[in-house]
Amino acid sequence: MGFDQYHEPPEELSGETRTYVRVIQSLIEEGEAINWYTQRLAVEQNEEARAVMSQAQKEEFIHFGMNLEFLLRRTPIWRSILKNILFKKGDLIELAEKAEETIHK
Ligand SMILES: [Fe+2]
Known part of the structure; x- marks a missing residue:
């Protein structure tokens, strides 16, 4: 497991800041998932596969929103x-x- 989300020594960051950073990283990853599903849906021809991916993308929208709201509540x-x-x-x-x-x- 990498710790690339840190740009400062993690031991110098408070627990609150490390949590905040983890949620930002999650927000980025949910955004990437939305991106990947957008691209897959743009090229997939199988209707059932499209339905599965579309449902999964909707869940990523929710995940993205929860992460964003977590951050906004603290900022x-x-x-x-x-x-x-x-x-x-x-x-x-x-x-x-x-x-x-x-x-x-
Ligand atoms: Fe997700």
């Missing part, structure tokens, strides 16, 4: 910034610019 500024972008209609660049304003308040 209020991150949640505050994302409230300007997530689940909003409209131009993403304009929403991002509004989120930028949040940073500088």
Whole structure:
């Protein structure tokens, strides 16, 4: 098992930070799984196989969301910034610019 998720000596990080890092790593891995299923679904012709992979991808969406919510609960500024972008209609660049304003308040 590798410990590549650390960029600082793990023994210098608090238990809380190591947990946070593990969840970020999980978020990355769930994102990768979503990516892999997207690509597989794009090329798979067998309907039953497609149904299985589609169901599995939906579960990865849930896993990704749980990891993200875990992180946002522990990072209020991150949640505050994302409230300007997530689940909003409209131009993403304009929403991002509004989120930028949040940073500088
Ligand atoms: Fe997963």
